[in-house]
Amino acid sequence: MSDHDEATGTRGWGPPYLLYLGAEADDLAIKTARGLAFWRPEWCVGQLRRSDNPLTLGLPDMAPAQARAAGANTMVIGIANVGGMMSEETVADIIVALDAGLNVIAGLHQKLRDNPDIVAAARRNGRTLFDAREANRPIPIGNGRKRPGRRLLTVGTDCSIGKMYTALALERSMRQRGLPADFRATGQTGIFVAGDGIPVDAVIADFVAGAAELISPARNDEGWDLIEGQGSLFHPLYAGVSLGLLHGSQPDALVLCHEPTRRHMRGLPECPLPDLARCLEANLAAARLTNPSVKAVGIALNTSGISPGEALTACQAISDRLGLPCQDPVTMGVETIVDHLLASCAG
Amino acid sequence: MSDHDEATGTRGWGPPYLLYLGAEADDLAIKTARGLAFWRPEWCVGQLRRSDNPLTLGLPDMAPAQARAAGANTMVIGIANVGGMMSEETVADIIVALDAGLNVIAGLHQKLRDNPDIVAAARRNGRTLFDAREANRPIPIGNGRKRPGRRLLTVGTDCSIGKMYTALALERSMRQRGLPADFRATGQTGIFVAGDGIPVDAVIADFVAGAAELISPARNDEGWDLIEGQGSLFHPLYAGVSLGLLHGSQPDALVLCHEPTRRHMRGLPECPLPDLARCLEANLAAARLTNPSVKAVGIALNTSGISPGEALTACQAISDRLGLPCQDPVTMGVETIVDHLLASCAG
Numbered sequence: 001m002s003d004h005d006e007a008t009g010t011r012g013w014g015p016p017y018l019l020y021l022g023a024e025a026d027d028l029a030i031k032t033a034r035g036l037a038f039w040r041p042e043w044c045v046g047q048l049r050r051s052d053n054p055l056t057l058g059l060p061d062m063a064p065a066q067a068r069a070a071g072a073n074t075m076v077i078g079i080a081n082v083g084g085m086m087s088e089e090t091v092a093d094i095i096v097a098l099d100a101g102l103n104v105i106a107g108l109h110q111k112l113r114d115n116p117d118i119v120a121a122a123r124r125n126g127r128t129l130f131d132a133r134e135a136n137r138p139i140p141i142g143n144g145r146k147r148p149g150r151r152l153l154t155v156g157t158d159c160s161i162g163k164m165y166t167a168l169a170l171e172r173s174m175r176q177r178g179l180p181a182d183f184r185a186t187g188q189t190g191i192f193v194a195g196d197g198i199p200v201d202a203v204i205a206d207f208v209a210g211a212a213e214l215i216s217p218a219r220n221d222e223g224w225d226l227i228e229g230q231g232s233l234f235h236p237l238y239a240g241v242s243l244g245l246l247h248g249s250q251p252d253a254l255v256l257c258h259e260p261t262r263r264h265m266r267g268l269p270e271c272p273l274p275d276l277a278r279c280l281e282a283n284l285a286a287a288r289l290t291n292p293s294v295k296a297v298g299i300a301l302n303t304s305g306i307s308p309g310e311a312l313t314a315c316q317a318i319s320d321r322l323g324l325p326c327q328d329p330v331t332m333g334v335e336t337i338v339d340h341l342l343a344s345c346a347g
Numbered sequence: 348m349s350d351h352d353e354a355t356g357t358r359g360w361g362p363p364y365l366l367y368l369g370a371e372a373d374d375l376a377i378k379t380a381r382g383l384a385f386w387r388p389e390w391c392v393g394q395l396r397r398s399d400n401p402l403t404l405g406l407p408d409m410a411p412a413q414a415r416a417a418g419a420n421t422m423v424i425g426i427a428n429v430g431g432m433m434s435e436e437t438v439a440d441i442i443v444a445l446d447a448g449l450n451v452i453a454g455l456h457q458k459l460r461d462n463p464d465i466v467a468a469a470r471r472n473g474r475t476l477f478d479a480r481e482a483n484r485p486i487p488i489g490n491g492r493k494r495p496g497r498r499l500l501t502v503g504t505d506c507s508i509g510k511m512y513t514a515l516a517l518e519r520s521m522r523q524r525g526l527p528a529d530f531r532a533t534g535q536t537g538i539f540v541a542g543d544g545i546p547v548d549a550v551i552a553d554f555v556a557g558a559a560e561l562i563s564p565a566r567n568d569e570g571w572d573l574i575e576g577q578g579s580l581f582h583p584l585y586a587g588v589s590l591g592l593l594h595g596s597q598p599d600a601l602v603l604c605h606e607p608t609r610r611h612m613r614g615l616p617e618c619p620l621p622d623l624a625r626c627l628e629a630n631l632a633a634a635r636l637t638n639p640s641v642k643a644v645g646i647a648l649n650t651s652g653i654s655p656g657e658a659l660t661a662c663q664a665i666s667d668r669l670g671l672p673c674q675d676p677v678t679m680g681v682e683t684i685v686d687h688l689l690a691s692c693a694g
Contacts, residue, residue: 141430144583144615205555205591206456206548209584236491236594236637241552244587268491285629290583 012128013103014195015043018067018075019057020097022090023050026081030055032107033078035189039168045072048093064093064100074128076192077106084109084133095121107132107188107199132188135203135211142210142248144290149219150345153251154229154300155283157273159238159266162257162329163229164190166300169329170226170255173338180223184215186245190228200230201241208241212248227251233282234274235265243286250290252345253297255337256280260314261305277322295344298337299326359475360450361542362390365414365422366404367444369437370397373428375507375613377402379454380425382536385677386515392419395440411440411447421475423539424453429614431456431480442468454479454535454546479535480549482558489557489595491637496566497692500598501576501647502630504620506585506613509604509676510576511537513647516676517573517602520685527570531562533592537575547577548588555588559595574598580629581621582612590633597637599692600644602684603627607661608652624669642691645684646673 017040019033027034037044037057046062049055064075075097077090086094086108094104094112098121104112112118112129122129130136152170154163167183167190174181183190185197203211216225227249231238258276265271274282280296287294299318303311311328319326325336366380374381384391384404393409396402411422422444424437433441433455441451441459445468451459452475459465459476469476499517501510514530514537521528530537532544550558563572574596578585605623612618621629627643634641646665650658658675666673672683 142584144618201551201553203552204548205550205552205588206585208552208587233590234636237489237556238553239594239633239636240555240587240589240591242587243590244552247583247586271491282632286586289581289586 013074013105013130015040015074016045016072017043018062018064018072018097018102019044019047019059019078020075020090020093021047021049021053021055021057022079022093023053023087024079024081025053025055027055029079029081030057032080032189032192033057033076035164036076036078036192039193045070048075050089064097064102068101072102074103074105077104077108080107080188086110086115091115091118094118098122098125098127101125101127103128103130105130105132105192107192109133132191133199133202135198137198137214139198139203139207139214140210141207142213144209146250146291147213147218149216149225150223151216151225151227151249151251152253152255152297152341153227153246153249154255154257155242155246155279156229156232156257157234157276157279158232158259158262159235161232161259161262162300162302165302166255166257166329166334167226167228168193169334170338173334174224174226177338180221182223182225184225184227186215186228186230197228200245201238205240205244208244209248212245216249229257232265232279233286234279236268236271246283246287247290251287251294252291253295253341254280254283254287255298255300256283256296257300257302259302259305276318280322296322296324297341297344298324298334300329300334300337301326303328303331360421360452360477362387362421363392363419364390365409365411365419365444365449366391366394366406366425367422367437367440368394368396368400368402368404369426369440370400370434371426371428372400372402374402376426376428377404378507379427379536379539380404380423382511383423383425383539385512386540392417395422397436411444411449415448419449421450421452424451424455427454427535433457433462438462438465441465445469445472445474448472448474450475450477452477452479452539454538456480456549479538480546482545482550484545484561486545486550486554486561487557488554489560491556493597493638494560494565496563496572497570497600498563498572498574498596498598499600499602499644499688500574500593500596501602501604502589502593502626503576503579503604504581504623504626505579505606505609506582508579508606508609509647509649512649513602513604513676513681514573514575515540516681517685520681521571521573524685527568529570529572531572531574533562533575533577544575547592548585552587552591555591556595559592563596576604579612579626580633581626583615583618593630593634594637598634598641599638600642600688601627601630601634602645602647603630603643604647604649606649606652623665627669643671644688644691645671645681647681647684648673648675650675650678
């Protein structure tokens with residue numbers, strides 16, 4: 001059922017999208033759908049949710065047949081519940097969507113193609129299934145050689161802290177300035193947004209650096225790859241993924257992402273977040289192994305948990321302390337970070 | 348075809364072994380075979396190599412049928428070439444071995460069971476295939492919590508530099524002193540030597556720290572787990588695996604392994620080896636995330652490339668500079684390192 005048979009581009013699936021929320025009542029569980037609706041609103045024709053679901057993305061509610069009639073190509077299973085399993089109800093909804101002529105893509109741990117009823121429905125309708133949590137292409141061992149092109153990687157004090165949003169905000173800002181700039185996706189939501197990418201945390205450990213080389217190949221147009229970081233060098237369970245991606249990305253520039261109200265590392269109540277300066281220095285030290293001229297160019301602060309006034313104060317304090325621009329990419333944009341990037345990495 | 352269906356022990360395969368060298372002319376590429384011949388000579392009845400192959404383990408050359416007649420149970424594909432693929436010639440040799448009645452085990456990235464001709468030959472002869480580079484058990488996400496027991500991890504300035512030899516030498520020395528001590532295998536050769544273990548570089552990247560927790564579970568007997576390290580924090584392609592293993596191992600003690608004639612990181616001619624003090628400090632800094640009291644207890648120097656006199660001088664110079672015992676585990680043993688370990692980590 002693989003439809004992703006070349007190194008770039010999508011096969012079979014793509015926008016316009018119908019976003020599936022199902023019965024998920026937890027805002028974190030629909031973060032994939034919310035990310036798509038936020039970054040690619042022009043691709044999203046509607047949402048499908050159970051009638052008693054209080055969550056909404058503000059899109060028209062549609063059944064699959066309605067969405068198909070409105071031009072939808074693909075239904076996105078935009079949920080990420082604990083355990084990553086599909087309920088019976090979700091399976092039934094997916095089959096209805098396939099029978100209505102939609103392709104279906106998902107990023108759950110449980111794979112679409114491992115469900116025989118879903119596979120049968122896709123076959124009888126000639127539709128495409130795509131599991132974004134699988135590396136759908138052969139991944140070579142990296143070669144470690146410096147390659148042409150300019151790269152920025154977003155790194156974080158923790159998991160789920162704004163690394164994808166920051167990379168996408170940088171792409172938007174740089175394109176608005178007329179610069180060649182491409183977001184490079186390394187996680188499921190990013191892959192749906194970009195239409196391409198590799199879920200690096202699902203790659204065999206020996207191939208993470210190779211996956212990073214594939215995600216961000218040589219480029220010669222003076223443009224920038226804006227690579228979505230994963231995990232954190234200071235998360236005891238996922239630091240290996242972060243380090244492999246850091247080395248393989250060979251970044252020229254790093255932006256550090258942080259959330260000031262986060263009390264402990266995600267999932268580990270006894271494990272505090274690292275100090276920003278220490279976290280930045282550790283990332284720079286590790287990055288120098290594959291790119292000795294790497295620079296930190298900014299801090300992206302997720303201020304959704306504090307007031308606008310507190311956010312400005314927090315950004316100013318961090319900026320003063322670290323000597324780098326600090327902004328919330330969602331509420332403040334990233335213009336000062338892009339200014340600093342272009343000034344620091346000119347020529 | 349999986350025959351490794353419990354947490355410990357081997358199923359179907361086992362010694363006595365015929366060691367397959369094939370056409371590999373690079374000494375590093377036959378390190379699996381060499382490691383088995385060195386640590387378990389009593390298990391190795393012969394070697395199989397192409398007639399023009401100048402490398403030897405000093406074992407009798409045997410065809411599979413001869414080896415079978417001499418009592419061999421299993422042929423070990425003891426090669427580890429870059430990329431981990433089997434040549435057509437190797438595939439043909441494996442089929443001959445299966446037809447001669449031998450089981451076959453290998454640790455290449457390319458799996459025995461993914462080759463239909465090999466699988467067919469195993470079936471028709473009722474023989475076992477075992478791929479040591481697959482995690483033959485479900486691996487949970489780690490939990491990151493400190494667990495009881497004492498752990499030593501061998502780390503290195505590069506890949507293939509003596510981390511397994513050092514851990515096995517420490518096990519031997521500590522057992523000779525009557526201490527409870529267990530080698531914990533994390534790579535293909537170690538798994539063949541120990542009969543158990545998890546190939547951490549073949550685990551999905553998100554699960555490396557979880558694999559380390561499984562390899563070295565809680566222990567309450569005052570004994571030591573001697574964990575085989577992988578890669579190097581300074582190898583641009585494999586540092587992620589090294590870091591995940593370092594965090595998940597929660598080591599109390601580190602031994603740094605080095606080879607003084609190595610000119611560059613394995614496979615990367617443009618990439619120099621790190622300075623020993625810098626490498627040790629980077630490993631200690633990263634290890635403190637999950638065990639703040641981690642200590643360096645010694646340096647293991649692979650002196651096979653220099654004379655015995657030079658080896659003594661080199662060990663003394665390193666010992667003076669770093670303030671730690673330094674020995675070649677193969678030619679000098681590890682007694683001063685064990686002395687220092689027991690003195691440093693007492694109580």
